[in-house]
Structure formats: structure tokens, C-alpha cells
Amino acid sequence: MTPNPALEPPRCYALVPCAGVGERAGVGGPKQYREIAGRSVVAHTLAALARVPRLAGTLVVVAPEDRVFEAHAPAVQTWVARVGGATRAASVLNGLQALAGRGARDDDWVLVHDAARCLLQPADVERLIAACEGDAVGGLLALPVADTLKREGAGPGEGRVSATVERRAMWQAQTPQMFRLGLLREALRAAGDTVTDEASAIEALGHAPRLVPGSLENFKLTWPADFSLAERLLRTR
Numbered sequence: 001m002t003p004n005p006a007l008e009p010p011r012c013y014a015l016v017p018c019a020g021v022g023e024r025a026g027v028g029g030p031k032q033y034r035e036i037a038g039r040s041v042v043a044h045t046l047a048a049l050a051r052v053p054r055l056a057g058t059l060v061v062v063a064p065e066d067r068v069f070e071a072h073a074p075a076v077q078t079w080v081a082r083v084g085g086a087t088r089a090a091s092v093l094n095g096l097q098a099l100a101g102r103g104a105r106d107d108d109w110v111l112v113h114d115a116a117r118c119l120l121q122p123a124d125v126e127r128l129i130a131a132c133e134g135d136a137v138g139g140l141l142a143l144p145v146a147d148t149l150k151r152e153g154a155g156p157g158e159g160r161v162s163a164t165v166e167r168r169a170m171w172q173a174q175t176p177q178m179f180r181l182g183l184l185r186e187a188l189r190a191a192g193d194t195v196t197d198e199a200s201a202i203e204a205l206g207h208a209p210r211l212v213p214g215s216l217e218n219f220k221l222t223w224p225a226d227f228s229l230a231e232r233l234l235r236t237r
């Protein structure tokens with residue numbers, strides 16, 4: 001008998017936005033292609049995802065004019081979509097369309113993970129999947145804020161504290177962020193370019209994503225100093 005795809009359980013896919021320019025990193029080109037600990041940032045990221053057996057496939061979204069991804073991620077089994085947009089949200093939304101074109105269904109789970117978080121460990125991903133696959137909404141890896149939070153003043157108050165912000169119940173959002181493909185597409189279409197992560201778009205639809213404790217090492221390479229720290233951590237693994 002021919003299997004009916006509509007009766008198959010939902011699958012999990014990874015979607016990796018890799019179309020940023022890395023302005024804050026100041027490394028003279030897109031930071032995801034900078035070499036650290038023997039290979040590019042994105043190659044480390046994809047190697048971690050490749051070690052998660054639950055993932056049915058990984059799609060990387062690169063910029064339309066990108067001619068270097070393949071050279072920086074050799075021998076990695078992924079789908080590549082040259083549909084990066086002007087913002088991360090646009091890159092992810094375009095990537096969802098590309099995933100659907102590869103056979104992903106609206107009820108499949110999509111784990112969106114920054115190419116620039118190259119210290120991800122397979123156990124982080126497995127923890128997220130275990131916590132979210134029975135959830136009505138989905139969720140994200142995140143870290144409870146550990147330090148006292150200060151708000152900087154504006155104008156003459158710049159560089160000085162204007163207030164101490166209550167940090168109880170505050171979390172820092174990481175990736176992966178895991179939602180059903182159909183719900184995430186609807187959320188990102190509605191949110192447009194205003195959101196910086198998937199969870200914000202889902203929240204704007206009135207849902208409450210699940211917070212799943214992440215790992216301190218899964219930080220995003222954002223500033224110049226992040227690269228030497230990442231290199232040291234990767235070399236000790």
C-alpha cells in the first residue's frame with residue numbers, strides 16, 4: 001500500500017539564516033564565513049546540526065549574490081536557498097517557502113538557528129525538541145538573566161544609568177527557536193520586518209512560546225571579541 005503523507009507524524013527541519021553582513025563584528029566580510037578553530041563559523045554550526053538524528057533536513061538561507069557558501073561549508077549535507085532578504089525575518093520567511101518547496105508540511109516543526117551561533121551542541125537541540133514537540137505552540141532556547149540590568153539614559157544622560165531594571169523573570173533569547181511551519185509563516189507575514197526573532201512574531205499572534213533553558217556557550221558571534229572566545233571554547237572540545 002502507498003503510504004499517505006498526511007498520516008505521517010510531523011518531522012523536524014532546521015532552517016539556518018546565513019545571509020547577514022556582520023556589521024557589528026567588523027571582520028571585513030560576513031562573519032559566518034570567518035575561519036575559527038579550523039573551519040568557518042557556519043561549518044561549525046552545520047556540523048552540530050548534522051549530529052542531531054531527529055532532524056529530517058537542514059536548509060541554509062544565503063544571500064542571492066552569495067558565491068562563497070559552498071566553499072566555506074564543504075562536505076555538509078544541506079539544502080541551500082539563495083533567498084536571503086534585507087532582514088533576518090525576511091530571510092527566515094523566504095526560507096520557509098523554500099522548505100515547503102522541498103516537501104515540508106505546515107504541521108512540520110522548523111528549528112530556526114542562527115548561522116552565527118556556532119557553539120551549539122546537539123544536546124541543546126535535542127532538549128529543545130523534547131520540550132516542544134508535545135507543546136501546542138513551540139518554544140525557544142533561552143537563558144535566565146544572571147546580572148543586574150541597567151537602563152542607559154538618553155541625551156545628557158547617555159553613558160550613565162537612568163534606572164535599574166527588574167531582572168526577575170527576564171530571559172535572553174537564543175536559537176534554535178522551534179515552531180510549526182504554517183504558524184511561523186503566518187506570524188512572520190503578519191509581523192513584517194519589525195521582529196528580531198521568531199518568538200516575537202509568534203507572541204504578536206497572542207501565543208506564549210515555551211522557554212527552554214539553553215546553554216551559556218550557545219552565544220551569538222556579534223562583536224569582535226566574540227571570535228577569540230569562541231575559538232578558545234571550540235579548541236577545548
Ligand SMILES: Nc1ccn([C@@H]2O[C@H](COP(=O)(O)OP(=O)(O)OP(=O)(O)O)[C@@H](O)[C@H]2O)c(=O)n1
Pocket residue numbers: 016017018019020021022023024025031032061084085086087088089091092114115116117220221222
Ligand atoms: N538579512 C539577514 C540578517 C541576518 N541574517 C542571519 O541571522 C543571524 C543572526 O543575525 P545577526 O547576528 O544580526 O547577523 P548580522 O545581520 O550578520 O550582523 P549585524 O546585525 O551586526 O550586521 C546570522 O546568522 C545572520 O547571517 C540573515 O540571514 N539575513
Ligand SMILES: C[C@](O)(CO)[C@H](O)COP(=O)(O)O
Pocket residue numbers: 088114172173174175196197198220
Ligand atoms: C534571534 C536572535 O539570535 C535571538 O537572540 C537575535 O535576536 C538575532 O540577532 P539580532 O542582533 O537581533 O539580529
